[in-house]
Amino acid sequence: MSEYTVAVLGATGLVGQRLIDILEERNFPVKTLKPLASKRSVGSTVKFHGQDVPVEEALPEAFEGVDIVLASAGGAISEKLAPEAVKRGAVVIDNTSHFRLHSDVPLVVAGVNDDALKNHQGIIANPNCSTAQLMQGLKDRHEAAGLTRVIVSTYQSVSGAGKEAMDELKDCTSHALSQPDCAPSRNDIFTRPIGFNLIPHIDSFVTEGDEEGYTKEETKLINETKKILALPDLPVTATAVRVPVMVGHSEAVTVEFAKPLSPKEASAVLASTPDVVVSQELTDYPTPADAAGKDPVYVGRIRKDTSNPETGLNLWVVADNLRIGAALNAVRIAEALVKENLIQRQPATA
């Protein structure tokens, strides 16, 4: 098997570390790993297959000789560095939102719309974590019964906002536990105390147009869903809420179809979808604690929508947002590129 030089951009972040773990776990054919991060991380190392690999500064020159870039260092950094990597012949799989809705950039959930990879121009976008887990089952159900509407309420863990957000949840919760009558005070990453609280505000607000009043987290979920399913006119709406959970995003989803699809039929379709685990018993519903650290998307509570019993279903979808929503999907995209021979290996630099 060919072996590749793989750069991980944002290697010291929460998703960057998961990317390196998953490359190792899945035995991705890495010849050389190049962990890249900001200047202040230079001097640190990351563990990969038992080796300590030094972190290098994320400069354009660092992409010389790189075949695959897994980018997870923020939109502004991807905007600047992804074209530099592509210019040097690498394929960039980008976890940030920057390129997702660009018409010449495929937006891919591996196993859902791999076909979109075929015409990539060097950059492939990985959807938002909350979109990725939603997509795993929707595509097959669309093929089974014709999706006509999607309504999602999310319950998103703080790890979606990075390591510091997890620390803030810990600190804020400890504070609230020791001073139960006092509102938790630490308030750095989140706009409100997050300990024993929840916040219906992720990313910034849209202030005009039809999406006025939505957060960008919600518009990402809406627009990325349409793009991945190649259904630009699909009616989709979303409410995105941060909850005091460390890892694992959950979604309460209401879907409508062009023709009837019973809970039993939907379960059967889902159960045949790779990487999806469907609850077999009513009480066997997934929770974030069940999904954290695991690869599948878990779906439970599949039932008729009582407000639309003929053609509607409600369901509950849970996944590890750091894995399925980010790192795992990026590595799976890389695997699909390898399989379809869509990576042009680079000559090593002198």
Place this chain on the structure above:
Amino acid sequence: MSEYTVAVLGATGLVGQRLIDILEERNFPVKTLKPLASKRSVGSTVKFHGQDVPVEEALPEAFEGVDIVLASAGGAISEKLAPEAVKRGAVVIDNTSHFRLHSDVPLVVAGVNDDALKNHQGIIANPNCSTAQLMQGLKDRHEAAGLTRVIVSTYQSVSGAGKEAMDELKDCTSHALSQPDCAPSRNDIFTRPIGFNLIPHIDSFVTEGDEEGYTKEETKLINETKKILALPDLPVTATAVRVPVMVGHSEAVTVEFAKPLSPKEASAVLASTPDVVVSQELTDYPTPADAAGKDPVYVGRIRKDTSNPETGLNLWVVADNLRIGAALNAVRIAEALVKENLIQRQPATA
């Protein structure tokens, strides 16, 4: 003003204590307070207007001479004791689910459908906490534009399951904080660890019929909404989720109307509703920490439903479940009964 003998059934519970606090705060015309609880609480006292009032055992005879019973000791106890109280001439305002869907029992949210009180037969039911807060704004919007569908995802605090549930959240969270790699183990009230987790399962599961797969918490929300709004055919669906929050229930709500209602119009309708506070700025959304300990229902994030922009709205509703959802509504019902002269005062026992 007439003064009443008021019994609080379940006086030592979380809602019972709030009931007594609120009777005091609102200066309800109490001549005599009778705190009633199970035998094991006899010997304890509750504070009321600076006095220590002894708890009495909740026996049928305890209702002799009582004008108003505020009942919050569980469905089985209300089933047994409410008729005993009515037989002795009292009006019972019941916080449990037992009588809510009985056709001869009005189900009332004060300020929403007080008219239903007029024909009471001695028992008046207080809706589920998650229903009560939803109703505050829906009725007026129904009158403004004709409700045609309601879809709700809840984010319900543990205090809805009582004091022990709050202790379990504290213990489970402390455990998880000190042993971050280990799943929290305490697991008494909830079916799964609740610390840094969430559980899409409140009350038991319905196992047959069109509501198969729903929890009773969800079917309560669905059926109580129809009854309170007097819209038996209104399409309603719900997903009810327990979140690691101490006090304050939140709801992501999608509503559809027969005719267009803009976010601005809906805000204006809501802002004119007593006891509802509407966010004036995008970033001014309510969280459970903001609502806990307060009386209003808070509504924010009012925006067009992007999946139904002509006649749909999304909104975010938060309230203190112990107050608006239970104790405060019960006391407000009692106030409405007093105002409308719907209580027949009892002769004092000898």
